[in-house]
Amino acid sequence: MLFGGCDKSIFDPDDLMERMMGDTVLARSIAEIFLSDIPARINMLKDRLNENDSRGAELQAHSINGAAANMAANKLQEVASRIEKASKAGNLRVAVTLITELEDQLSALEKEIKRLIL
Amino acid sequence: MRILIVDDDLSTRNTLAGILRKCGHDVEMVSSGEEAWTVISQPDAPRLILLDWLMPGLNGLDLCKRIRSMDGDNPFYIIMLTVKDNKEDIVEGLDTGTDDYITKPFYPEELRARINAGYRIIKMQNRLLSQANDLRNSLDHIKTLQGILPICSFCKKIRDDKNYWQQLDEYISTHTEAMVSHSICPECLGIHYPEIHQRMIRKSTEEEENLN
Structure with missing residues (x-):
């Protein structure tokens, strides 16, 4: 299947x-699972950052990183990876400033997924 | 074959399960190291495990160490799942006892090939294990026959390890794979059935004369 007119860095x-x-049914079901699960993951990440729990934040960001990689969502993965690395290094302030970007990337991704495959 | 997927991310878990089911595998999924440990502790646990490295609680690496500490004759085949850019993780994972790794995002062909490689190892392991069991059983029998057998000088009965005197034929049947077929040798035939013995001697003499 070929998809034209899309920004591949988002999705x-x-x-x-x-x-x-090549299984569209499987792809749709994975996309739905991803979109229903990821907001809770981001909330958990925010909770860990609010608690100053750098290890917890690293693990949550890692999980989002893996989920985004699985979804072929490159920009979201890249931001999650930056949060993961900042948390691992203990730079929680940097990690917190990246949350807005993470949420923006998720909403851009959601639009693309809904437009193209759902 | 049966495969256990351990990953805290719901969509990754379902992607793996979806692809592996399409390839004809039987899949079980859990979302944490602790749940995985419960499944793995069962005697009929799947022998191939796809294990995520970084998870809250009991992580993949620690779970792998725990599994290796209890591995018996039939060890689990563990494939570690890691995000692409963590080369150091891969080395540490292999050093800790994982058999292989797959980086996320994974491609079905690679996943299929690595699962098949694992399946080959598991099959070979099972074959070796069953051969080793067969050998062990054979050795038990050989040992029985290699020991010193107390035998009665007159009636030729054999004393077994429970101090019971057994007929020689009975002893052979119970302690070896050999079967006993009963017959009578010419000397005993002469003692116990002299008439039949005489008749047989006569018959063979006649046959010899006829030939001459």
């Missing part, structure tokens, strides 16, 4: 379809 549907063995 790469061709890459996702390749990794779902």
Whole structure:
């Protein structure tokens, strides 16, 4: 399946379809699971940052990083990876400033996923 | 084959399960190291485990150490899941006892090939284990026959380890794979059935004369 007119750095549907063995039903179901689960993950990340729990924040950011990689959501993955690294280094202030960017990337991604595959 | 997926991310877990089911595998999923440990502790646990490295609570690395400390004759095959850019994690994971790794995001072909490689190892392990068991059983029998057998000088009965005197044929049947077929040798035939013995001697003499 070819998807035209999309910003592949936000969401790469061709890459996702390749990794779902071309199965659109599987791809849709994974996208729905992702979109329903990820806001709770971001909230947990915020909680860990508010508690100054750098290890907890690192693990939550890591989980979002992996989920975004799985969804072929490159920009979201990149921001999550930056939060993970900042948390690991104990720079929680830096991590907190990246949360807005993370949420913006998620809403851009959600629009693209809904427009292209759901 | 049966595979256990351990990952705290719901969408990754379901992606793995979806692809592996399409490849014909039987999949179980858990979201934490603690839940995985409960499954793995069961005697009929899946032998192949796809294990996420970083998870809250009991993480993949510590779970792997725990599994290796209890591995018996039939060890688990563990494939570690890591995010692409963590090369140091991969080295540490392999050093700790994982058998292989897959980086996220994973591609079905690579996943399929690595699972198959694991399946080959598990099959080979099972075959070796069953051969080792067969050998162990054979050795038990060989040992029985290699020991000193107390035998009665007159009736030729054998004393077993429970101090019971057994007939020789009975002893052979119960302690070896050999079967006993009963017959009578010519000397005993002469003692116990002299008439039949005489008749047989006559018959063979006649046959010899006829030939000459």
